[in-house]
Amino acid sequence: PSPASQPAIGIEDLFTTLNRHIQRSEHEQAVKVADQVLSIAPNDEDAIRCKIVALIKNDSIDEALSTMESSRKLQIDFSFFKAYCLYRQNKLNEALEPLKGQEGNSAVMLLQSQILFRMGKMDASLDIYQKLQKSKIESLEINLVAGLVSAGRASDVQGMMEAL
Amino acid sequence: FPPAFQAIPRNPIVLDLAYNTMEFPSLENRMKKDKKGFISRLWR
Numbered sequence: 001p002s003p004a005s006q007p008a009i010g011i012e013d014l015f016t017t018l019n020r021h022i023q024r025s026e027h028e029q030a031v032k033v034a035d036q037v038l039s040i041a042p043n044d045e046d047a048i049r050c051k052i053v054a055l056i057k058n059d060s061i062d063e064a065l066s067t068m069e070s071s072r073k074l075q076i077d078f079s080f081f082k083a084y085c086l087y088r089q090n091k092l093n094e095a096l097e098p099l100k101g102q103e104g105n106s107a108v109m110l111l112q113s114q115i116l117f118r119m120g121k122m123d124a125s126l127d128i129y130q131k132l133q134k135s136k137i138e139s140l141e142i143n144l145v146a147g148l149v150s151a152g153r154a155s156d157v158q159g160m161m162e163a164l
Numbered sequence: 165f166p167p168a169f170q171a172i173p174r175n176p177i178v179l180d181l182a183y184n185t186m187e188f189p190s191l192e193n194r195m196k197k198d199k200k201g202f203i204s205r206l207w208r
């Protein structure tokens with residue numbers, strides 16, 4: 001058998017393959033290759049992250065959560081992914097939990113706003129969308145309009161669109 | 165014919181924009197470097 005430092009397929013080759021699947025949005029394949037990396041290097045953070053994102057993009061939310069759970073001992077910060085998965089499972093109160101203390105980042109704010117929208121907390125949801133308008137997120141106005149209409153503020157829509 | 169289009173009221177759509185923010189880590193430093201210089205190619 002070959003020494004541990006030189007496995008039959010090198011990790012660099014696997015990452016090259018993994019990257020190609022990611023570029024082509026072949027998420028199922030990406031999960032398989034990430035697993036191959038993890039069979040050689042079980043604690044590889046990049047491989048674990050790739051696997052989790054690929055599972056999420058493949059709508060395998062349960063599996064993404066169980067992968068996070070089983071790599072808990074590595075103490076990698078998955079709080080954003082975890083919150084998103086809980087949101088997808090409609091566990092809305094639980095989904096807000098991992099986002100606490102991370103408010104500064106626009107991806108986090110976007111997710112918070114979507115969670116609050118689903119909870120029916122329209123005003124809180126709209127407040128965040130309004131703060132995000134400066135960050136030029138594509139299609140944000142679609143959710144902003146939905147929020148205004150659902151909050152009974154349809155009359156504000158035109159003004160908002162003109163302000164964009 | 166054909167009949168004119170008519171606007172109908174409907175619930176506004178909400179997009180899952182957070183989905184688009186899920187990003188893969190950069191694997192640039194984990195892949196095989198194929199841009200080798202002339203000298204290092206001689207030693208391979």
